[in-house]
Amino acid sequence: xxxxxxxxxxxxxxxxxxxxxxSSERGGDTGGSGEETAKGFAADATIGVALPDKTSENWVxxxxxxxxxxxxxxxxxxxxxxxxxxxxAEQQNQIQAxxxxxxxVIIIGAKDGKQLATQVQAAKDAxxxxxxYDRLIENTExxxxxAAFDNFKVGNLQGQALxxxxxxxxxxxxxxxxxxxxxxxxxxxxxxFFDGAMEVLQPKIDDGTLKVVSGQTEIAQTATEGWLAENAxxxxxxxxxxxxxxxxxxxxxxxxxxxxxRAIITSVQQAGKPVPVVTGxxxxxESVKSIMEGVQYSTINKDTSLxxxxxxxxxxxxxxxxxxxxxxxxxYDNGAKVVPAYLLDPVIVTKENAAEAYANxxxxxxxxxxxx
Ligand code: BGC
Numbered sequence: 012x013x014x015x016x017x018x019x020x021x022x023x024x025x026x027x028x029x030x031x032x033x034s035s036e037r038g039g040d041t042g043g044s045g046e047e048t049a050k051g052f053a054a055d056a057t058i059g060v061a062l063p064d065k066t067s068e069n070w071v072x073x074x075x076x077x078x079x080x081x082x083x084x085x086x087x088x089x090x091x092x093x094x095x096x097x098x099x100a101e102q103q104n105q106i107q108a109x110x111x112x113x114x115x116v117i118i119i120g121a122k123d124g125k126q127l128a129t130q131v132q133a134a135k136d137a138x139x140x141x142x143x144y145d146r147l148i149e150n151t152e153x154x155x156x157x158a159a160f161d162n163f164k165v166g167n168l169q170g171q172a173l174x175x176x177x178x179x180x181x182x183x184x185x186x187x188x189x190x191x192x193x194x195x196x197x198x199x200x201x202x203x204f205f206d207g208a209m210e211v212l213q214p215k216i217d218d219g220t221l222k223v224v225s226g227q228t229e230i231a232q233t234a235t236e237g238w239l240a241e242n243a244x245x246x247x248x249x250x251x252x253x254x255x256x257x258x259x260x261x262x263x264x265x266x267x268x269x270x271x272x273r274a275i276i277t278s279v280q281q282a283g284k285p286v287p288v289v290t291g292x293x294x295x296x297e298s299v300k301s302i303m304e305g306v307q308y309s310t311i312n313k314d315t316s317l318x319x320x321x322x323x324x325x326x327x328x329x330x331x332x333x334x335x336x337x338x339x340x341x342x343y344d345n346g347a348k349v350v351p352a353y354l355l356d357p358v359i360v361t362k363e364n365a366a367e368a369y370a371n372x373x374x375x376x377x378x379x380x381x382x383x
Contacts, residue, residue, distance in 0.1 A: 145159050147345050166210070337351040
C-alpha cells in the first residue's frame with residue numbers, strides 16, 4: 012500500500028473537491044456489473060454486512076448501527092459476524108450466502124483481507140457492489156469502494172502521542188526506553204498503523220532519543236496475532252523479563268489499540284513496575300476511564316457512527332444510481348487496483364482534550380465529565 016503519500020494526497024483530493032464541487036466515481040467497474048450499478052436498484056433491496064470477530068468495541072457497535080441505519084433508510088439489512096473460531100472460513104461462507112441471497116451491496120469488515128478474493132469476485136459477477144469497511148480487501152479488482160478512517164494518520168497520531176507523553180511524564184530527559192506493538196498480521200490496517208507511527212518514531216530512534224531495549228523493531232516481531240489481549244500481555248511479560256530486569260525502566264509503549272494497551276499495562280503492573288506512557292485507539296470505555304485516571308496516556312476517537320453513516324450514504328448513492336462520493340483515489344492500492352476511498356479524520360485523545368474530543372459522543376462525554 013502506498014500509504015506514505017497519504018497526507019499530500021488527501022490535501023490534493025480536498026483541493027480537487029473544492030475546485031470541481033465533487034470528487035466522485037461512477038459506481039462499479041466498467042462492464043456488465045458497472046452498468047447495473049449505475050442504474051441503481053430497488054429502494055428496499057437487501058444489503059449484506061459481513062463483520063469480523065468482535066476484537067474491539069467498535070465492531071460490536073458497528074453491527075447495531077448498520078442494523079438500525081440500513082432499516083431506517085428502507086433497506087433489508089443482513090448483518091453477520093464472523094465467529095471467534097474458524098473465522099476466515101465462516102466469513103467466506105457468510106459473504107457467499109449474501110451473494111446467493113441477492114444482496115445488492117455487500118459491506119465487508121474483513122477478518123483476513125487477503126482471503127476474500129473469491130467471494131468478492133462472486134459478488135461482482137452477481138452484479139453486487141462491494142464496499143470494504145474499515146479494513147481493506149487485498150489482491151482483487153472486485154472491491155469497488157473503501158470507507159475508513161485515515162489509518163496512516165491514526166499511526167502518525169499514535170507516534171506523536173508517544174513522544175508527547177514521554178516529554179510530559181517520563182520524569183527525565185531523553186533517551187527514553189520504549190517498546191513497539193502492532194496489530195494482527197491478517198488485518199491490512201496493522202501495517203498502515205505501524206508505518207504511520209514509525210514515520211514519526213524512526214527518526215527519534217535513529218537520533219538516539221528513543222531506545223527500543225528489546226531490539227524488536229520489525230513489524231513481524233511486534234505483531235499481535237488475532238488482536239488478542241493475551242498475546243500482547245504474554246509478549247510484554249517476556250520482554251520485561253528479558254530486557255527490563257534490575258534498574259532498567261520502561262518509559263513508553265506504542266500500542267495500536269485500547270484492548271492491547273490495557274493488556275500491556277496489566278503486564279507491567281503485575282511485574283511491579285511503574286506504568287509507562289501507553290498509546291491506544293478506539294476510545295473503548297475502560298480505556299477512556301483509564302486515561303481520565305491518568306494511567307493509559309492516549310487513545311484515538313474514530314467515531315463508529317460517522318463511519319457507518321458514510322458507508323450507508325454510499326449504499327444510498329448506489330441505490331439511486333448516483334455517483335459515489337469519495338475523497339481519496341490514490342492512497343489505497345490493494346495490490347490489484349487503487350481502491351477509491353472515503354476517509355474520515357481520526358482524532359487523538361488525551362486527558363487534556365477528552366471533553367472537547369468527545370463533545371459529540373454523549374456516552375463518552377458523560378464518563379469524562381464524571382472525572383472533572
Ligand atoms: C480497527 C481498529 C481495531 C482493530 C482490532 C482494526 O482493523 O481499525 O479500530 O482496534 O481492528 O479490532
